[in-house]
Amino acid sequence: METSGGRRVGRPRAVQRPDSGLTPRAELLTAAAELFTTRGYAATTTRAVAERAGMRQASMYHYVSGKEELLAELLESTVTPSLTYARRLLADDTRAAEERLRELCRTDVELLCGGSHNLGGLYLLPEVRTERFAGFHAVRGELKDAYRQLIAATVSGGALAKSALDLRTDLVFGLIEGVILVHRSDPDRSVSEFARATADAALRIVGD
Amino acid sequence: METSGGRRVGRPRAVQRPDSGLTPRAELLTAAAELFTTRGYAATTTRAVAERAGMRQASMYHYVSGKEELLAELLESTVTPSLTYARRLLADDTRAAEERLRELCRTDVELLCGGSHNLGGLYLLPEVRTERFAGFHAVRGELKDAYRQLIAATVSGGALAKSALDLRTDLVFGLIEGVILVHRSDPDRSVSEFARATADAALRIVGD
Structure with missing residues (x-):
């Protein structure tokens, strides 16, 4: 039911919002x-x-x-910055793999816990299994592969057979993504402290 | 639109199913x-x-x-058997805490990965945060507390201050629940092998 005759100026807005500066x-x-x-x-x-x-x-x-496009983009946003960083770490052969792996874990946990919404919680939606989200799964798979390469470059990881390396990678990746399920339990704890502790734990999983 | 006059025999069934023997x-x-x-x-x-x-x-x-009742009961079914087992392990002071913790981790992973459906994937539903699911959160909290007590009883865990013990518990619990996010990636892998490897990783996280 609109008043006829009048002309609107600008983009029609159902709800007036303060200008956020966002696109x-x-x-x-x-x-x-x-x-x-x-x-x-x-x-x-x-x-x-x-x-x-x-x-x-x-x-x-x-x-x-x-x-679906909004969900796909939100999901990819939880993985893409870590992948970019992982690639930089992979290319940097001036530092020990252990140190680079620790830094990837720490950064990834900060990213997963640091946003204002628990986007990682969307990983488990049944909808996400469909073809429409192949892009997200591909990027997540690339990130996991970067973890695998860094683990393989460590002293302990280099000694593993392929199936043992895959298993070790799944455990480390599971620990990192598992923060999605636990970090809500203690929202007052410092994210950077939690991220450091998770990275230490990941290194303990890799070493034996 | 039902035929009038006739009387049905037994429980009305919209779809005929072979008798499953279930209630x-x-x-x-x-x-x-x-x-x-x-x-x-x-x-x-x-x-x-x-x-x-x-x-x-x-x-x-x-x-x-x-x-909601169906969801609440399904969620509790992912935790209750582990809690029952954890209580038995806690009471058994004839065995080292490390060994009992390893067994709890192994059993819990087998339970989370072994069902025919990935019920753990329901943990992250926004609905589950509401008061209606307080029962599930209470049981999950008790299970986490059993992990904490077993970790505190280990040699390494016994040396930790309360906040460090809480953090270590969150990491172990996160690793275990994290299997919800990873075990789908390699469905052909043996669950018992994966459970053993996860338990080893949990022990490495606890020890230092």
């Missing part, structure tokens, strides 16, 4: 992160995301194709 | 486990659960109060 796409991602992690992915409508981002549902489709 | 409640739990983990919790209707279990939606409410 519309970034506003949509922020809104989706909040709603997916608090209400749940399936229970969140594209309309709710659009409204939280201060725009109408129809306008949203100028910026994203829908809910 | 109706157990059939509902089995159906819910499958649907929640494959379609997602929010996307699963009580009607779909009832039909999968071979009964009408209305009949379902003779056995359970609804979807």
Whole structure:
């Protein structure tokens, strides 16, 4: 029910928001992160995301194709910075592999625990198993492979047969991603302290 | 649209199923486990659960109060057997704490990986944070406390201050629950081998 005759100025907004300085796409991602992690992915409508981002549902489709694209991009955002950093560490052969592995673990835990929403919690959605999220799985697989290469370059890891190396990699990667399940239990603890302790634990898993 | 006049014999069944030998409640739990983990919790209707279990939606409410009760019971089923076993291990002071901790880790991983559905994947649902699931959180907290007590009884763990002990406990518990996130990556690997390796890794985290 709109007043006829009048002309709107600018992008129509269902809800007025203070100017966040974000692009519309970034506003949509922020809104989706909040709603997916608090209400749940399936229970969140594209309309709710659009409204939280201060725009109408129809306008949203100028910026994203829908809910799945938002979820895929949020998931990739939990992995891509770690992968970029892992590649830099892999290329740096001036430092011991143990030291570089420790730094990757620490950085990865800080990334997983440090955001304002527990995006890692979205990893286990059944929807994420579908083909639409192949990009996320590929990037996550590359990150795991970077862990494997760094572990293989350590003194203990270099002595392992392939299947033992794979197992060791899964355990270290499981420890790191496991922080998604535990860090909520003590939200007052310093993330950097927790990240350092997790990295120490990862190195203990690798060594024997 | 039912045929009037006729009288039904027995419990009305929307879908005929071969007799599974399960109680109706157990059939509902089995159906819910499958649907929640494959379609997602929010996307699963009580009607779909009832039909999968071979009964009408209305009949379902003779056995359970609804979807939340099914989810709560499935979640508790991932923790309760481990807690029972942990209590037995805690009481058994004829064996070294290290050995008992190793056995708890191994058993817990076998339980988390061994079921036909990845129920651990339901831990991260936003719905699970609500008061309705306080029972699950309480049992999970008790299991974590049993880990803490066993770790404190080890030689290395006994030397730790309270905050360091809490951190070590979170890391071990995170490693164990982290298997939820990794064991799907290599479904052909033997669960018992993976469980043994995870228990070894947990002991390495505890020792220093």
